[in-house]
Amino acid sequence: xxxxxxxxxxxFVQDGMAGTLxxxxxxxxxxxxxxxxxPKVTELLGLTTRVRRMFDLDADAQTINAQLARDPxxxxxxxxxxxxxxxxxxxxxxxxxxxxxxxxxxxxxARTIVSRLVExxxxxxxxxxxxxxxxxxxxxxxxxDADLCVIGLPRTRAATLQSLxxxxxEGRLHFRSEQTLPDFIDxxxxxxGIGEWTANYIAMRALGQPDAFPAADLVLxxxxxRGGVAxxxxxxxxxxxxxxxxxxxxxxxxxxxxx
Numbered sequence: 001x002x003x004x005x006x007x008x009x010x011x012f013v014q015d016g017m018a019g020t021l022x023x024x025x026x027x028x029x030x031x032x033x034x035x036x037x038x039p040k041v042t043e044l045l046g047l048t049t050r051v052r053r054m055f056d057l058d059a060d061a062q063t064i065n066a067q068l069a070r071d072p073x074x075x076x077x078x079x080x081x082x083x084x085x086x087x088x089x090x091x092x093x094x095x096x097x098x099x100x101x102x103x104x105x106x107x108x109x110a111r112t113i114v115s116r117l118v119e120x121x122x123x124x125x126x127x128x129x130x131x132x133x134x135x136x137x138x139x140x141x142x143x144x145d146a147d148l149c150v151i152g153l154p155r156t157r158a159a160t161l162q163s164l165x166x167x168x169x170e171g172r173l174h175f176r177s178e179q180t181l182p183d184f185i186d187x188x189x190x191x192x193g194i195g196e197w198t199a200n201y202i203a204m205r206a207l208g209q210p211d212a213f214p215a216a217d218l219v220l221x222x223x224x225x226r227g228g229v230a231x232x233x234x235x236x237x238x239x240x241x242x243x244x245x246x247x248x249x250x251x252x253x254x255x256x257x258x259x
Contacts, residue, residue, distance in 0.1 A: 092175025160193030
């Protein structure tokens with residue numbers, strides 16, 4: 001995928017065929033413009049639905065804002081960003097891999113590792129569909145048996161990724177939206193190297209779970225504290241009870257307040 005100030009582009013594979021999509025802000029409209037390059041026109045509705053979920057276009061912002069704005073901590077952010085969405089991604093497994101790779105390192109370092117992963121294990125396209133788009137993200141089957149240490153991963157992190165990939169291959173973990181948040185969290189944390197924070201982050205981004213809440217996140221705890229003193233995880237969890245069932249949107253507001 002490639003992202004700039006005005007657009008999002010990515011390669012995708014559907015029915016064994018590669019295509020690209022580009023999402024931009026429609027000029028002079030409160031809307032997004034989707035352009036798709038793909039051989040089968042019959043797939044357009046399904047692709048459009050998937051992109052709508054990625055950008056959370058069906059969120060009921062008024063209902064969410066009314067609930068969260070009861071807390072003074074969030075009210076100012078809601079006034080500044082009343083259209084805040086819960087951004088997702090194209091593929092749940094890809095998001096999960098990125099979440100694991102991003103544990104305890106900087107965003108820049110994680111981006112470098114992800115690039116190495118795609119370079120080494122992603123299937124290359126026969127035809128360059130767009131500048132910067134030359135490969136698809138590695139499949140769970142590919143990562144399950146790969147030697148991930150060669151791209152600079154510590155052995156424990158490589159083992160976590162392989163466990164994640166095998167769980168997906170075997171059906172023990174999936175990213176379909178019909179599952180409950182507690183069930184998904186339980187399945188995630190049963191895997192070695194994945195804790196509550198990572199599981200909730202994946203639930204936010206991959207499943208669009210509106211009440212997912214990585215309470216141990218340091219930035220969240222600082223944003224919710226006073227005078228730069230971070231709340232404890234327990235104290236933040238207690239405060240967040242009033243934000244249910246929209247705690248993931250509160251996360252986005254609090255992260256944004258600290259950026």
